[in-house]
Amino acid sequence: MSSGQGRKLLLVEDNEVNREMLQRRLLRAGYTVVCAADGQQALDQMRAEAPDLMLLDINLPVKDGWQVAREASSDEALRSIPVIALTAHAMESDRQQALDSGCDDYATKPIDFPNLLVKIETLLKS
Amino acid sequence: MSLKPKSLSLRARLYLFSVAILTLFAVNVATHLWGSFARSESLVAYRDAAAAAQLVNDLEQGLESARQQVLVLATLRETTDDPLGDAERETAMADLALLEQRLQRLGALAGEATDDYYRRLFDSANALLGEWETFYSNYNRPDAAVSVESPIRYNDTRQKLEELDQRQEFLAIQRSSTIDGTIRLTDRITVIGFVTTIAVTMLLVILLIRSANSSLLRLKTGVQRFGSGDLSYRIDENRDAGEIRDLARTFNDMSGKLATAIDEVNSAKADADAANAAKSMFLANVSHELRTPLNAIIGYSEMLQDELGDAGEMDRDQFHHDLGTIILSGRQLLGLINEILDLSKIDTGKMQINLEDLAPMPLAVQVCDALSPLLAQRDNRLELDLADEQDISMFSDAGKLQQIVTILFSNACKFTENGLIKVSARAEDNWLLLAVADEGIGMTPEQQGRVFETFEQAESSTGVKYGGTGLGLAIVRDFCTMLGGDISLSSAPGQGSRFTVRLPLTGPVSNPEAA
Numbered sequence: 051m052s053s054g055q056g057r058k059l060l061l062v063e064d065n066e067v068n069r070e071m072l073q074r075r076l077l078r079a080g081y082t083v084v085c086a087a088d089g090q091q092a093l094d095q096m097r098a099e100a101p102d103l104m105l106l107d108i109n110l111p112v113k114d115g116w117q118v119a120r121e122a123s124s125d126e127a128l129r130s131i132p133v134i135a136l137t138a139h140a141m142e143s144d145r146q147q148a149l150d151s152g153c154d155d156y157a158t159k160p161i162d163f164p165n166l167l168v169k170i171e172t173l174l175k176s
Numbered sequence: 177m178s179l180k181p182k183s184l185s186l187r188a189r190l191y192l193f194s195v196a197i198l199t200l201f202a203v204n205v206a207t208h209l210w211g212s213f214a215r216s217e218s219l220v221a222y223r224d225a226a227a228a229a230q231l232v233n234d235l236e237q238g239l240e241s242a243r244q245q246v247l248v249l250a251t252l253r254e255t256t257d258d259p260l261g262d263a264e265r266e267t268a269m270a271d272l273a274l275l276e277q278r279l280q281r282l283g284a285l286a287g288e289a290t291d292d293y294y295r296r297l298f299d300s301a302n303a304l305l306g307e308w309e310t311f312y313s314n315y316n317r318p319d320a321a322v323s324v325e326s327p328i329r330y331n332d333t334r335q336k337l338e339e340l341d342q343r344q345e346f347l348a349i350q351r352s353s354t355i356d357g358t359i360r361l362t363d364r365i366t367v368i369g370f371v372t373t374i375a376v377t378m379l380l381v382i383l384l385i386r387s388a389n390s391s392l393l394r395l396k397t398g399v400q401r402f403g404s405g406d407l408s409y410r411i412d413e414n415r416d417a418g419e420i421r422d423l424a425r426t427f428n429d430m431s432g433k434l435a436t437a438i439d440e441v442n443s444a445k446a447d448a449d450a451a452n453a454a455k456s457m458f459l460a461n462v463s464h465e466l467r468t469p470l471n472a473i474i475g476y477s478e479m480l481q482d483e484l485g486d487a488g489e490m491d492r493d494q495f496h497h498d499l500g501t502i503i504l505s506g507r508q509l510l511g512l513i514n515e516i517l518d519l520s521k522i523d524t525g526k527m528q529i530n531l532e533d534l535a536p537m538p539l540a541v542q543v544c545d546a547l548s549p550l551l552a553q554r555d556n557r558l559e560l561d562l563a564d565e566q567d568i569s570m571f572s573d574a575g576k577l578q579q580i581v582t583i584l585f586s587n588a589c590k591f592t593e594n595g596l597i598k599v600s601a602r603a604e605d606n607w608l609l610l611a612v613a614d615e616g617i618g619m620t621p622e623q624q625g626r627v628f629e630t631f632e633q634a635e636s637s638t639g640v641k642y643g644g645t646g647l648g649l650a651i652v653r654d655f656c657t658m659l660g661g662d663i664s665l666s667s668a669p670g671q672g673s674r675f676t677v678r679l680p681l682t683g684p685v686s687n688p689e690a691a
Contacts, residue, residue, distance in 0.1 A: 065468060067501055071475040078482065109464070138467035139460060159471035163478060 057174055058082040060101035062092040062118070063136070064110050068159075072105070075163055081170075089113025093121060096128050103173055105166075106153065108137040108144075116151045123152030132173040136161065185418020186388060193380050200373040207369050211362030218355035225348035228285045231278055232341040236334070238275045239304075242268075243330055246308055253315065260315040268312050272305050286340070293343045297336035304333045391420045398427055407435035454629075458647075465512055469505035476502045515647045518579075522654045529658055531683050534574045536608055537562045540601055543581040550589040551597065556614075561600035568603045571683035576655045583648040584612040584675050592616035592672070606681050607661070613674040619667045627665070628653045652677070660684030 059081045063069035069085055076083045084099045086092040089110045096104065104122075108115030115135060122128040135148040138159040148156040155169045184192070245268065252258065279301050286294040307329060398411035409431070411424040476498050483490060521527040540562060551558055581599070588597045595615030602609055619627060628649050652675075656663045661679035 065472075067472045067505065068468070068475065071472060071479060071501075075475065075479050075482075078479075138464040138471065141460065159467045160474040161471060163475070 056080065056082055057102045058084065058099060059170070060084050060086065060092065060095050060099060060104040060131075062086045062089075062095075062104065062110065062115070063107040064088060065107075068107075072161065079167060087111075089115065089118045092118050093128075096122060096131060101131060103170060104131055104133045105170075106133050106135050108135055108139070108148075116147065119148070119151040119153050132176075134166070134169055134173065185416075186391070186420055187418060189384060189387065193384055196380055197373075197377055200369070200376060204366065204369045204373055207362055207365045211359060211366060214355055214358040214362055218352060218359065221348065221351050221355060224285055225344065225352075228282065228344050228348075229341065231282045231285065232337060232344070235275065235278050235282065236337060238271070238278065239301075239330070239333065239337075242271055242275065242308060245271075246311060249315065250311075260312070265312050265315070269309065272308055272312075275301075276305055282340075286344070287347070289347050290340060290343050293336070293340040297333070297340050300329070300333045300336045304329045391416050395420070395424060395427065398424065398431075402427065402431045402434070407431050407438065462512075462516065466509065469509040469512075472505040473502050473509070476505075515651065518651055519647050519654075522651070522658075527654075527658065529573045529576065529684075531571055531573055533569050533571055534577070535567065535569050536572075536577060536610070537568065537601060539574060539577060540581055540599060540610065543578055544585060544599055547582065547585050547589070550586060554589060554592060555594040556589055556592050557596050559596055559598045561598065563600075563602040568608075568681070570608055570679070570681040572659055572679060573655075576659060577679070580652050580655055580677060581610070581612070583652050584677070587648060587675075588612050588614035588616065588673075590616075595672070603681060608679045608681055609676060610679070611674060611676040613672065615672040618669045618671045618673055619665075620669050624665055624667055628663070658684065 059076055061069060061073055061076065061083055063072065063085070064087050066087075069087070073083045073085060084095055084101060086095045087110075090112045092104070092106065092110070093113075095101070106115045106118060110118070113121075115137070119133055119135065122131065122133065132154045133152065134155045134157055135151075135153040136157050136159060137144055137148070145156050154173055157166050157169065249260070279298060283294055283298060394411055394415065398409060401409040410428050413421050413424045413428065416424060480495065480498055483495075518527065541560065544558060544560060548558070585597070585599065592614040593616070597615075598611075598613045600611050600613075653663055656677055656679065659679050660683065661677065664676045664678070665673060666676075667673035
């Protein structure tokens with residue numbers, strides 16, 4: 051339960067219900083969680099909070115997830131933060147697009163939470 | 177290439193060509209006949225001239241021998257008294273008659289041009305012959321004086337004969353040279369005509385071949401271009417006439433019809449492709465829309481399960497709230513599934529309508545009340561303008577009317593932020609006019625044309641930004657049609673949208689399913 055060891059995650063999700071749910075589950079898993087509700091907020095929070103990892107929903111207002119991922123990977127200060135894309139689109143092309151945009155991994159909704167934790171830990175360790 | 181046959185039909189050109197050749201042929205034949213006629217004329221003239229010359233010669237000799245005989249007899253008469261025998265005299269008279277006969281034949285051969293010469297000869301010769309006849313008839317009469325020694329008359333006749341002969345010869349030469357000239361001329365004309373005929377025939381053949389060839393080449397070029405797919409190409413119809421132009425026109429018509437047919441096929445294909453693309457997009461959107469509430473349902477359920485396993489007292493209020501979220505997400509999912517189902521029913525013609533007497537105003541109020549949480553999501557305000565006639569009633573399908581208002585109201589809330597949403601309804605003539613207006617993002621005319629189509633949203637990215645499957649307005653439009661009414665839209669980008677539904681108060685007429 052306390053695998054998170056206080057590592058800081060940035061959770062970007064515009065759907066309030068889903069954001070709240072995931073935030074609580076990550077907190078329970080022992081992580082520190084900061085949230086953002088749109089793409090611009092996500093980039094601001096990355097700079098302000100310097101999280102260890104970002105969980106990035108793709109369908110976001112203002113700037114979508116692909117754009118956030120691209121901007122982050124071209125920014126010297128933000129490049130080192132690993133990104134896991136979260137999307138309700140389940141097509142193979144979406145997965146490829148996530149990796150092309152600079153995301154490090156990819157998870158589809160509905161989220162398989164234990165699997166997501168494994169992905170988070172893998173990226174945090176590397 | 178400025179020759180006239182360009183504008184003639186092929187048949188006319190062939191006719192013209194044949195007529196030209198036949199004319200040339202006729203000219204040749206006529207020239208030849210003229211030449212032949214001249215040749216025969218010349219032959220006749222030569223023969224006449226030869227006959228005349230022969231006669232002159234004979235006459236000369238006859239006269240000579242007759243004179244000799246007369247001179248001999250005259251000498252004999254002076255020296256002897258021998259009378260002239262009857263037989264002898266007869267012979268001499270016959271000779272003279274023969275000479276006279278020849279003289280007359282010469283006269284028959286003499287033309288107008290030698291008439292004067294002949295008349296002078298005739299007078300002179302007649303006198304001479306008369307003298308000799310008198311000599312013979314008076315020979316045996318001793319008293320009669322016989323004087324024939326004088327050569328004057330004879331010489332005169334000889335001279336006249338000489339003159340006629342010369343004249344005839346001169347005329348014959350003159351005439352034959354004229355005829356020879358004619359023969360040479362006709363020969364030349366025949367040769368020139370023949371060569372000209374060959375040259376003109378070849379020229380006409382070449383022109384005909386070239387013009388026919390260029391016409392056919394234009395047709396061939398056109399057909400080749402049609403064949404290679406260039407259906408906008410047109411064969412120049414005005415360069416030809418008659419059957420070639422008809423053929424060009426027919427080819428052009430054919431190409432036009434082909435182009436139309438291909439356009440139709442292409443547009444049908446484009447429509448089918450667009451429909452397929454819309455369906456794929458729809459499936460992706462449906463998948464996305466189903467996964468979002470499912471994510472909440474599964475996530476919350478798993479989380480509650482985990483929390484139940486935790487030690488210590490659980491927060492009952494939190495637990496209650498979380499279950500509420502699960503239920504809400506489940507209902508959202510159900511609504512979505514119902515929408516898809518509705519559309520499928522409409523598509524397959526299985527959608528039932530249940531007509532009843534209903535009061536539209538309270539129904540609209542009810543829906544707006546029920547959906548008030550949606551207003552709060554984006555800080556929107558609601559203005560209800562449902563006229564004073566709260567008690568008007570109509571014969572329609574309450575469930576469908578409710579769904580229409582729900583969808584329009586949800587859309588207004590979805591696309592408007594911090595604005596006013598106005599729901600108004602009134603009865604006019606025999607119609608219920610229900611309008612939902614917002615102050616949201618609005619639509620371009622092009623988007624307005626598409627927004628009622630199944631699976632379509634104003635933009636394909638709308639589903640990403642605002643959610644939804646592009647089914648709501650398609651369902652509303654179909655419901656309005658089923659209830660005997662229609663829906664109209666006025667909107668501009670950034671100016672908000674206003675949807676107006678028009679439904680008959682007396683229910684859909686002429687719809688057998690309504691009963």
